[in-house]
Amino acid sequence: MQKLETSVTGTGTAMRRAECGILVVQAQSQQLPTPEEASAVVTVTANILRDAIVPYCPQDEETGRTKQDAAISHYSMRTLDTSSQRERRPTSELRRDEAPKYDTTQYARAEFNIQFSDFNALDKLATQCSAMENVSIKSIGWKLTGAILNSIEGGARKCAAQNALQRARDYAEVFADLSAEEAVTKVKAIHINKDSYYQQSTKAQFLYGKRQRIQGRAVDRGELLIELEDVRLDIRVNGNFVV
Numbered sequence: 001m002q003k004l005e006t007s008v009t010g011t012g013t014a015m016r017r018a019e020c021g022i023l024v025v026q027a028q029s030q031q032l033p034t035p036e037e038a039s040a041v042v043t044v045t046a047n048i049l050r051d052a053i054v055p056y057c058p059q060d061e062e063t064g065r066t067k068q069d070a071a072i073s074h075y076s077m078r079t080l081d082t083s084s085q086r087e088r089r090p091t092s093e094l095r096r097d098e099a100p101k102y103d104t105t106q107y108a109r110a111e112f113n114i115q116f117s118d119f120n121a122l123d124k125l126a127t128q129c130s131a132m133e134n135v136s137i138k139s140i141g142w143k144l145t146g147a148i149l150n151s152i153e154g155g156a157r158k159c160a161a162q163n164a165l166q167r168a169r170d171y172a173e174v175f176a177d178l179s180a181e182e183a184v185t186k187v188k189a190i191h192i193n194k195d196s197y198y199q200q201s202t203k204a205q206f207l208y209g210k211r212q213r214i215q216g217r218a219v220d221r222g223e224l225l226i227e228l229e230d231v232r233l234d235i236r237v238n239g240n241f242v243v
Helices: 035-056 119-131 146-175 180-186
Strands: 005-017 020-028 072-077 081-088 102-116 135-143 188-200 206-208 212-214 217-219 224-226 230-242
Touching: 005 146, 020 035, 020 119, 035 072, 035 081, 035 102, 035 119, 102 119, 119 135, 119 224, 146 180, 146 188, 146 230
Parallel strands: none
Antiparallel strands: 005 230, 020 102, 020 135, 072 102, 081 102, 188 230, 206 224, 212 217
């Protein structure tokens, strides 16, 4: 009997509560006449942001590194960059026979990527940032540490492999006219390719806190509460099987 080959994809999933929060904020200028003016605004704003961040990530005097129990484990700032925008003046400002005129304005921004291990601190700093002039919150992300990630990846990987193998057996029962018992012994893998990626289970939400504790977090009235998310690890296995 001619060998039957099939290609299938198996999937496996593992979920854990996020261990780290990633807050991305941007210092930005208004549209200004010159790049120097725009850069000056962002430089001042970036320094204010840095002053707000530093108390949450104290340094170890001996090593010069952030202390292990710091609320912010790491932060970085992307290089300040500027861009220009050319806008046509309204026709109401021009004489009827006058050619169109354009004004060029400059804009500057700098982005901070801040990693939190303390979610109370994340709520507090997000609240501060939301009230700062020339600052906007761009996104909230979530991640797992290496130890937890490694501990759940094995289980998700096995689920993906079992899922792919079962699919191959299901096809063999139909196309090779095998019984379920025969498919178990006769279907063999000849090539496997693994893929994996993170996926958040829900979208980040900002809630106004009340004087209470939510998931072990102390929240003051008027403070932003960033809803904690699960991090989902999906493993995908592409396999070739033969009967």
